[in-house]
Amino acid sequence: MVVVGAGFAGIRLMGRLRRAPVEVLLLDRNNYHLFQPLLYQVAGAYLGTGDIAKPVRGIIRRYANARFQMTEVRGLDLSGRALLTAEGRVGYDRLVLAVGGRTSFHGLEGVERHGFALKSLADGVAIRNHILTCFEEAALENDPELRRELLTFVVGGGGSAGVEMAGALGELVPLVVAWDYPEFPVSEVCIVLAEATDRLLPGLPEDLALTAARILQRKGVEVRLGCRVEDYDGAQLKLRGLSPMPARTLIWTAGIEPVELARSLGLPAGPGGRIRVTPTLQLPEHPEVYVAGHAAYWELNGRPGPMVAPAAVQMADLVARNILRELGGKPAESFVYKNPGALATISRNAAVARVGGMKFKGLSAWIRWLVVHLLRLVGFRNRLIVLINWAWEYFFLERANRYILR
Amino acid sequence: MVVVGAGFAGIRLMGRLRRAPVEVLLLDRNNYHLFQPLLYQVAGAYLGTGDIAKPVRGIIRRYANARFQMTEVRGLDLSGRALLTAEGRVGYDRLVLAVGGRTSFHGLEGVERHGFALKSLADGVAIRNHILTCFEEAALENDPELRRELLTFVVGGGGSAGVEMAGALGELVPLVVAWDYPEFPVSEVCIVLAEATDRLLPGLPEDLALTAARILQRKGVEVRLGCRVEDYDGAQLKLRGLSPMPARTLIWTAGIEPVELARSLGLPAGPGGRIRVTPTLQLPEHPEVYVAGHAAYWELNGRPGPMVAPAAVQMADLVARNILRELGGKPAESFVYKNPGALATISRNAAVARVGGMKFKGLSAWIRWLVVHLLRLVGFRNRLIVLINWAWEYFFLERANRYILR
Numbered sequence: 001m002v003v004v005g006a007g008f009a010g011i012r013l014m015g016r017l018r019r020a021p022v023e024v025l026l027l028d029r030n031n032y033h034l035f036q037p038l039l040y041q042v043a044g045a046y047l048g049t050g051d052i053a054k055p056v057r058g059i060i061r062r063y064a065n066a067r068f069q070m071t072e073v074r075g076l077d078l079s080g081r082a083l084l085t086a087e088g089r090v091g092y093d094r095l096v097l098a099v100g101g102r103t104s105f106h107g108l109e110g111v112e113r114h115g116f117a118l119k120s121l122a123d124g125v126a127i128r129n130h131i132l133t134c135f136e137e138a139a140l141e142n143d144p145e146l147r148r149e150l151l152t153f154v155v156g157g158g159g160s161a162g163v164e165m166a167g168a169l170g171e172l173v174p175l176v177v178a179w180d181y182p183e184f185p186v187s188e189v190c191i192v193l194a195e196a197t198d199r200l201l202p203g204l205p206e207d208l209a210l211t212a213a214r215i216l217q218r219k220g221v222e223v224r225l226g227c228r229v230e231d232y233d234g235a236q237l238k239l240r241g242l243s244p245m246p247a248r249t250l251i252w253t254a255g256i257e258p259v260e261l262a263r264s265l266g267l268p269a270g271p272g273g274r275i276r277v278t279p280t281l282q283l284p285e286h287p288e289v290y291v292a293g294h295a296a297y298w299e300l301n302g303r304p305g306p307m308v309a310p311a312a313v314q315m316a317d318l319v320a321r322n323i324l325r326e327l328g329g330k331p332a333e334s335f336v337y338k339n340p341g342a343l344a345t346i347s348r349n350a351a352v353a354r355v356g357g358m359k360f361k362g363l364s365a366w367i368r369w370l371v372v373h374l375l376r377l378v379g380f381r382n383r384l385i386v387l388i389n390w391a392w393e394y395f396f397l398e399r400a401n402r403y404i405l406r
Numbered sequence: 407m408v409v410v411g412a413g414f415a416g417i418r419l420m421g422r423l424r425r426a427p428v429e430v431l432l433l434d435r436n437n438y439h440l441f442q443p444l445l446y447q448v449a450g451a452y453l454g455t456g457d458i459a460k461p462v463r464g465i466i467r468r469y470a471n472a473r474f475q476m477t478e479v480r481g482l483d484l485s486g487r488a489l490l491t492a493e494g495r496v497g498y499d500r501l502v503l504a505v506g507g508r509t510s511f512h513g514l515e516g517v518e519r520h521g522f523a524l525k526s527l528a529d530g531v532a533i534r535n536h537i538l539t540c541f542e543e544a545a546l547e548n549d550p551e552l553r554r555e556l557l558t559f560v561v562g563g564g565g566s567a568g569v570e571m572a573g574a575l576g577e578l579v580p581l582v583v584a585w586d587y588p589e590f591p592v593s594e595v596c597i598v599l600a601e602a603t604d605r606l607l608p609g610l611p612e613d614l615a616l617t618a619a620r621i622l623q624r625k626g627v628e629v630r631l632g633c634r635v636e637d638y639d640g641a642q643l644k645l646r647g648l649s650p651m652p653a654r655t656l657i658w659t660a661g662i663e664p665v666e667l668a669r670s671l672g673l674p675a676g677p678g679g680r681i682r683v684t685p686t687l688q689l690p691e692h693p694e695v696y697v698a699g700h701a702a703y704w705e706l707n708g709r710p711g712p713m714v715a716p717a718a719v720q721m722a723d724l725v726a727r728n729i730l731r732e733l734g735g736k737p738a739e740s741f742v743y744k745n746p747g748a749l750a751t752i753s754r755n756a757a758v759a760r761v762g763g764m765k766f767k768g769l770s771a772w773i774r775w776l777v778v779h780l781l782r783l784v785g786f787r788n789r790l791i792v793l794i795n796w797a798w799e800y801f802f803l804e805r806a807n808r809y810i811l812r
Contacts, residue, residue: 057585069545121809
């Protein structure tokens, strides 16, 4: 069988099937698995790229039934049971599409062209380079208006990625900028979190969202609710009903959609371009093709299910189970999402979390967040290095990775 | 005063002058200091980029008399005592040019175009990406000739950088390739160290050079002495007197020259484009301008002095001392190079070294090399992370940083 995509779903599936009586070929255009939840820490110069990117071959080399090919999938021949890749046809008896998501700009062309996505490793490095370059340019800029533009950083979208990114930027100011840039007062740095709806963190209860907003404000982040981005040209941000805001930086976290490939395969599309599947996560006419992760369309309480990592992992678990059941001659089971709770970190010692019926705020939520993310990071060495980076930054208030690599 | 260049000489000078009664402005086009001696470990996927790049502002923020500007110096107005930068004129009363070196391709255009230099952080990342991509492509290649080309890695130049790079590649094969790529036998991987003269490591005694060659050969590296590269087109390497060798990779370490800037400033040039200075490291007609590091021309026993880091650091020490003497009304001292010995590491537990009259080989030299490099790495955190990476690789025989970042 063939698995496309080495994200959370694809890697989970490889692990679940490692002792199954099937040969599994994993395809991805990158040779690494990206621990996407910590990408904002690369963007914020906490972590190095290697800390959150784990080579796929290093993960699967312990699995006797697994192989890997770094290749780009371009098409699918459903009736011929073959993938079309840059290197030719790759046949399959069973296929799992776990191709993942990308940033959705909701048709805002200026935002797509001039803003930054926060999705790939290259995005993280590009944001880090850009932010540090803005600081360096501001240190040389005498025009107060241009300095203001250089020192205004806007995060679009108040979900957990946006909250975490804004929180990381809020920390950068007292921890790094105040020390490193005597050329301008830190009060000139302006960090804005722009959210179109009337609340942050839709996955969390309202009181925790309010707590998050309060903590962000205490960190110096301007939280603007009901603030819709309409256009951006790299220097001026157009917000609905407001005068344009000068800002050299816009980090866009306000949307996710399946990757282009999910649409271009010509499979039946559901809302948002996600692929329609049966409750057992199979293509209706082609039960040999499974879809897992962000590319699969599913519903929760009559609405599109969230495109989040826990859902992707749970889908991979189900696909693995259904493949094993199929091999054992048993009928497939349907996907039931178990909400594992939600966590969002805001700064060095503040987070908000809901687990089961319990809510956590502040330091206890932050410690929980830290432990959860460390445990989920693939590979012991990565965990150790990330822990050292965090400890370093926590105790010495310094960001080690703040170099501009062009 | 103004210092141009945040390499070994520039950073050393900032430290030596940190309590001097002078204001010092440091300029560099990058915002980080690069620990160049370990760059081959980034290229070989041992270390991450952040492990060997330390932000300049993080280094000098403890120095009350120091400032930094990230800018590109483009020219020099000697009589007007000003540097011309991308952002305008920067006046100085005293100037230290510590602009450093770059790879010399000795006029071999094909090598310059298709080969890799090993000098900047971007070079290190480019080589890592390229090597790993060659392995991935070889895993998909059925044509044995093309696979041979993809799996042949040539290092040009048998100095310490070339020996270390070839040794690192030699280690990659049993430690990573053998585990990660079941698609081809490791015997297909071919690593060649091509040196034009009849010996390796010109800075070390001949018997140690022979030891190094022997260890390299034991690690599977083909050491070719008297082997002169004449041309390269990215696929075929032309060697003098030999038939062309298919090789997708050529890493060029066989030469160093001052950066372009050193030539373009219009200062009196010595052999190799280095700037002619007095024995006190000042410009003959302009004693307010000092030159330190690779850009300064000096002689050792009647021959051009080596362009090595210890010489750069010793020059910075002398320039700092001479500036302090000048402030105290004392005459300047002349530069006298003290050879600190030489070290070259070949693999996980083998190195060759000469310190004073003593020679070290094998494990003892390797431990010495490790300690020396760790102590010299700027910043405690970098040391710790590098140590963990090394320990990880040593005990678990895995390279953590082998991801391809485009």
